[in-house]
Amino acid sequence: MSTIEDVAKLAGLSRTTVSRVINNHPYVSDDKKKRVAVAMDTLGFVPNSAARRLRKQKAETIAVLVPRVTNPFFSKLIESLEMAASEYKYKLIICQTRYLPEKELEYLQLLATKQVDGIILCSLQNKWEHVEPYLEHGPIVLCNEYAEEAKIPTVKFNQIEGAYEATKHLLEQGHRRLLFCSGSEQSMVVQHRKMGFLRAVAEHKLQVEYMEFIENAYDIEDGRRVFHTISHMNKIPTAIFAGGDEVAAGIISEAKRNLWHVPEQLAVVGFDNQLLSEITEPAITTVCQPVDKMAYKVIEVMMDKIVTKRYRHKEIYEFDLELVVKGSTVKNMMMLA
CATH class of the missing domain: 3.40.50.2300 (Response regulator)
Known part of the structure; x- marks a missing residue:
């Protein structure tokens, strides 16, 4: 398996320069970018995106907790959330809780172990006092659900x-x-x-x-x-x-x-x-x-929290419904x- 050192040797450049090209550093000449691209293609080298994310302290992934993926409402919501997240170059992990409190807590561990940058809770099966400690590790946004005692962003319907x-x-x-x-x-x-x-x-x-x-x-x-x-x-x-x-x-x-x-x-x-x-x-x-509108608002709010790190801040966004x-x-x- 080829390494970054192999790419550097074939391109006739330093390892640092190759790393800058891979990480889209702005101060690299087009000639060097081409040389690195040719060397990577020749060697079949694929950058380790997981390692790059670790260096940036970001997983570039959000977990979405839903009770049932087979429910058409949640299926549509997941689709809309994925489309909104992709505009920010983020991926989603879909977690089905089946309305089980223990499954919800299990998936919240993804935030504690830094496997995701944030969690979207589409239902809430535990008491808030059991969920709140996870805010020490990153943002949580309530989507379609509401908890009066939760001092976090909430996007819901009326x-x-x-x-x-x-x-x-x-x-x-x-x-x-x-x-x-x-x-x-x-x-x-x-x-x-x-x-x-x-x-x-x-x-x-x-x-x-x-x-x-x-x-x-x-x-x-x-x-x-x-x-x-x-x-x-x-x-x-x-x-x-x-x-x-x-x-x-x-x-x-x-x-x-x-x-x-x-x-x-x-x-x-x-x-x-x-x-x-x-x-x-x-x-x-x-x-x-209006599922699409709610999904895009949820992702917008989540991105803001990831950047500002203001996790404990109650905000409520509500959309009207139509019979x-x-x-x-x-x-x-x-x-x-």
């Missing part, structure tokens, strides 16, 4: 308003028995959506006859389970805030399989405006989140025209 608009839409369609379906109650995203849901219900309290809550629903299979749960209730909901398009799709598909009519017997609102919401029959009324009404809540879409 979940309260999004859930409020979705619930208000169901109530305006005349529904009186509602179900709020969500993931873990420990998540601030879920808590904020529940706040928006309850705000809409409070405004229509004379109309609402009944409401129920179901937790730990994340995917299509959970949606199918939710349908069978409600189908055996004494008071069956006529409208569901599903909290995610995957869950909404599972509810709708199982409802149809059991010969229920959507939205006449059961109206369903999802969240995320995934492609799935378009191909489900009927299409799913959902809340659209996209489709066939899962309104039978005759022409009525909305």
